[in-house]
Amino acid sequence: MSTPRKIITSFYTVLILVWGLGTPVFSQEKAYARSVIKALTSPAFKGRGYVEKGDKTASAFIAAAFKKSGLLPLNKGSYYQDFNLPVNTFPGKVEVKLNGQLLVTAKDYLVGASSPAVHGHFKVIPVRRQDISTDQELNALVLKAKDAFILLDDRPLEKESAEAQRSISANVRALKTSENLNFKGLIIFTKEKLTWTTLTYQTIRPVITINKADLDPASIHQIDVNVDVKFIPEYQTRNVCGMIRGSSGTDSTIVISAHFDHLGLLGKKVYFPGANDNASGVAMLLSFVKHFAKQQPKYNTIFLAFSGEEIGILGSKAYVENPLTDLSKIRFMVNFDLAGTGEEGIKVVNGTVFRKEFDRLVQLNDQYKLVPKVEIRGEACKSDHCRFYEKGVPSFFIYTQGGIQAYHDIYDREETLPLTEFDHYFELMVRFFNSF
Ligand SMILES: [Zn+2]
Structure with missing residues (x-):
């Protein structure tokens, strides 16, 4: 099929104009x-x-x-x-129920990107930040939680001193990843925006972060959790x-x-x-x-x-x-x-x-x-x-x-x-x- 002459002509006109201007x-x-x-x-x-x-x-x-x-x-x-x-x-099931109520994945909660798989029904022990300000408090809590999830209400209620903040943060880190502590899993209740990532490794226990304004963390006593994980x-x-x-x-x-x-x-x-x-x-x-x-x-x-x-x-x-x-x-x-x-x-x-x-x-x-x-x-x-x-x-x-x-x-x-x-x-x- 041939191209009409008029189109060819105008094409060249444009081309000449472009060359003439010398700009992109x-x-x-x-x-x-x-x-x-x-x-x-x-x-x-x-x-x-x-x-x-x-x-x-x-x-x-x-x-x-x-x-x-x-x-x-x-x-x-x-x-x-x-x-x-x-x-x-996380290629399979990701499902969390608190006190029997199903949460909406990625809206209400996120599963930590380094979490291992976890399936089952567990007791939940709710605590506040000030309950884990010393190592003794942390160890006593973990002893109680051997077969349970710990739910940490991570919203500071009162102004924490710099020193308290340091020791609590260290204990929160330990709850998340320490291999020396033995309990089933951690739930962190936060007011911060939920932000996910992707990681090259797996840590010792599941961590679930929840941001849900209409939920009272102190009222949570059980979790049903179904999270399939595959580490490649x-x-x-x-x-x-x-x-x-x-x-x-x-x-x-x-x-x-x-x-x-x-x-x-x-x-x-x-x-x-x-x-x-x-x-x-x-x-x-x-x-x-x-x-x-x-x-x-x-x-x-x-x-x-x-x-x-x-x-x-x-x-x-x-x-x-x-x-x-x-x-x-x-x-x-x-x-x-x-x-x-x-x-x-x-x-x-x-x-x-x-x-x-x-x-x-x-x-x-x-x-x-x-x-x-x-x-x-x-x-x-x-x-x-x-x-x-x-x-x-x-x-x-x-x-x-x-x-x-x-x-x-x-x-x-x-x-x-x-x-x-x-x-x-x-x-x-x-x-x-x-x-x-
Ligand atoms: Zn980017």
Whole structure:
């Protein structure tokens, strides 16, 4: 089928205009970003963890996007870089009843990420913080609780002295993990927001954290608990790695990264969608993929989507231990983790370390009036840039600020992720990458 002449003509007109302006073209990225985030946070991706192959589904989705844009696979013809990690998973039943009343998983309570499996009906012994301020009190309590759960009301009733706070905190830690104490399990009743994680190890006893305003912890005397846990010593997961060749013909590289993993499943029904953390960063990464596939960058540009970030920044660790290109050739790396808001601008980790690049970013933002604020921060080993930085790679980790409060919970959802400054943020970063 032939293309009508008129369309060809206007296509060239646009092309000539673009060349004539000599500036990059910015399409509206937000709609694409939203579609990526929608996919990654959908139930089929299982919270992008290590149960029911959430990580494999997510990495395959990203590799398909790399392929569609024509990226070069970085690992001997493959986009994937396999590595192993240990992980404590919750693939089966997760059910808790207090005094016969069923609690709602991840809304009312969380099971500690390092908990072992536990099944059965147990007596509950409720205590307050001030009941465990000395070692004697702790030991007497544990003796009573040999076949029971201890329920600690962790809300301080009165102001605790610094000394009391120290000894109570030490005893709470012991209740959670000490292998010298012998009892069935710990329930912590808190007013703090429930925040989950994922861990590479298992501890001695189950810990269940409850935040439920209409529940009186002193009234709890029994628990029915059904928690299936599977510890996997060597789970094989994978990073996704691709490249676009630059026009300069040198071997200098720019690296753009984001982790795609999140916390996965807590039982069969509950998953953590991780829209802001970090489907939004992956959406940013894939937006750069599309952009630079159409507008060739000056330097070779490497796109890395990491697994294993939430469990201890292990995907980027695996990468720097077996780098697919020479780390010393990296001119600059920017890692995107939390990219979905921006009401209060962006924060740049390592801004004080790479001051020249930070100042350039601020200057670009002032010139083009993009995000509300570009704030500086020092070192912080909180995301994947850190593994590269430790190897001497100049790098930023940037995150958006403001907007939603959801973080490592079931409320970090696509439906409530604003993407307020996404287009501006994207444009700022393209201008920044083009400034090298
Ligand atoms: Zn993250």
